[in-house]
Amino acid sequence: MNRTPIRRRADAGYTHPGSELTADEVEFGLAMDEFQRRYRVRYPAWSEILFVLHTLGYRKAVRAEDVSALTPNPSPSETVLGEDGGRGKPECQPSPA
Numbered sequence: 001m002n003r004t005p006i007r008r009r010a011d012a013g014y015t016h017p018g019s020e021l022t023a024d025e026v027e028f029g030l031a032m033d034e035f036q037r038r039y040r041v042r043y044p045a046w047s048e049i050l051f052v053l054h055t056l057g058y059r060k061a062v063r064a065e066d067v068s069a070l071t072p073n074p075s076p077s078e079t080v081l082g083e084d085g086g087r088g089k090p091e092c093q094p095s096p097a
Contacts, residue, residue: 031056 021029031052036044044052 027056028052 032044032049035048035052036042039048041048
């Protein structure tokens with residue numbers, strides 16, 4: 001019996017629009033992978049994710065009160081899926097008061 005090895009989905013090389021990751025997304029993914037391997041944590045808690053983000057140098061850019069004023073505001077030129085392939089990354093703009 002001659003069997004052909006089955007390729008896993010990650011090895012298939014299939015990409016779809018919007019599947020490309022930014023350098024920041026790749027860096028965060030690798031840092032989370034390293035954290036999970038080092039501390040043998042399969043499902044990290046939010047505090048552990050925050051620890052990884054702080055380790056990468058991320059800090060608050062606005063006060064918590066200001067964040068509640070932000071609302072998603074997609075650009076009018078976006079199509080049904082948007083330019084990002086439907087990944088749901090609209091720019092945040094302050095809501096009108």
